[in-house]
Amino acid sequence: MAKIKQIKCIRTRHDGSWIIVKVLTDQDGLYGIGSASDMYQPKAVVSIVEELLAPLLIGRDASQIEDIWQTMYTSGYWRNGSSLHTAMSGIDMALWDIKGKEAGLPVYQLLGGAVRSAIPAYAHANGDTYEQLEEEVIAFKEQGYRIIRCQLGGYGGGGFVNGSGKSLFPPAKMFDEESYIEAIPGMFEKLRARFGMELSFTHDVHEHLTPSGAVTLSRLLDPYRLFFLEDLLQSEHTEWYRRVRELSSTPQAIGELFVHPQEWLPLVKNQLIDFVRMRVSKAGGITPCRKIANVCEAFGVRTAWQEGGENDPVNQLASAHLDMAIMSFGVQESNHFNEREKEAFPGHAVIEGGHLYLNDKPGLGIDIDETKASELLGAADVAAGYHRPYKLDRKPDGTLVRP
Secondary structure (H helix, E strand, O other), X not given: OOEEEEEEEEEEOOOOOEEEEEEEEOOOOOEEEEEOOOOOOHHHHHHHHHHHXXXXXXXXXXXXXXXXXXXXHOOOOOOOOHHHHHHHHHHHHHHHHHHHHHHOOXXXXXXXXXXXXXXXXXXXXXXXXXXXXXXXXXXXXXXXXXXXEEEOOOOOOOOEEOOXXXXXXOOOOEEOHHHHHHHHHHHHHHHHHHHOOOOEEEEEOOOOOOHHHHHHHHHHHHHHOOOEEEOOOOHHHHHHHHHHHHHOOOOEEEOOOOOOOOOOXXXXXXXXXXXXXXXXXXXXXXXXXXXXXXXXXXXXXXXXXXXXXXXXHHHHHHHHHHHHHOOOEOOEEOOOOOHHHHHHOOOOOEEEOOEEEOOOOOEOOOOOOHHHXXXXXOHHHHXXXXXXXXXXXXXXXXXXXXX
16 A cells, blocks of 8 residues: 655645645655645645644555544644644545545545536626626526526625724724615515526525524525525524524525534534535545535435635535535535636536536546646735735624624
């Protein structure tokens, strides 16, 4: 069996936020890659990989994926942090990539084989006005999408108002809950009048609401039969999904901020949600996500692995391999890359007719051209260093709105 010889991080994209972990073995030409990208604290993730995990794993049998995952999980004693799990995910994906290459099979075959021919994906339509939104919905419909996320001016759009002009805090958008609860049902009323039931719609609340406001919004959206309503509640307030379930029939999706291996479990086993939304590269990689999918199947909950526009092509492929092999699959969030980014990642997934397709190459089926990846880095961004904390909204009185 191949032994782990070296683990390195490759930072790429214009701002250096994509972190690709490359695990090299003692067998010539045999290596794997995984995603450990983080928009907000990439250097912290790189440090964990290089200073904690790599020294721990050099010399280990690369085939021992489960034991290596458990070893990494407890390697820092304190666990369940997003940075640690992102670093673990990159290595875990790379080990599955290696195993598939050794077996001469794509990863989804190692997970049990295909249960579908293609992977339905949903698109992201957005507009500062309803008219702009409708134009984007029409464009995605013409591309073959049948499930479309609709936002009215981004996260919180429809609820932004002018502030008082006097603030003790850094500048931020001002979010008014009542305006939002009024605007979003109105948006879907127009969409249903225009498209009927021809399309399925989702919407991302992005956790902007109070619990009582969240219950009200979900009830008001019942007549429009959404495919799901995403992140209705903050991850700190998930017990309120019991109240939502009692009063609303709108399907619920949550999990983008989950990193704990069992954070999702009470919601799934009590059937309080309909879709689990973790990002594979934040949840610890393929190893824990296949277990999560199996539990979801037992309780009738489906997956909708989170992708996000800042994510990389390797995570997209890892998600796709899970999608191909699990019965609890619901839908895959789409992501798009420019031509230079795709050239740096040969073997990337392809989206056609609203469906995601992966190739049948061994492993994850994707590689990284390190020369082209380095050319993606923006010289000005690298020279300036990296500082990009998440941009927060505030209530009109100045109180922060948690994402």
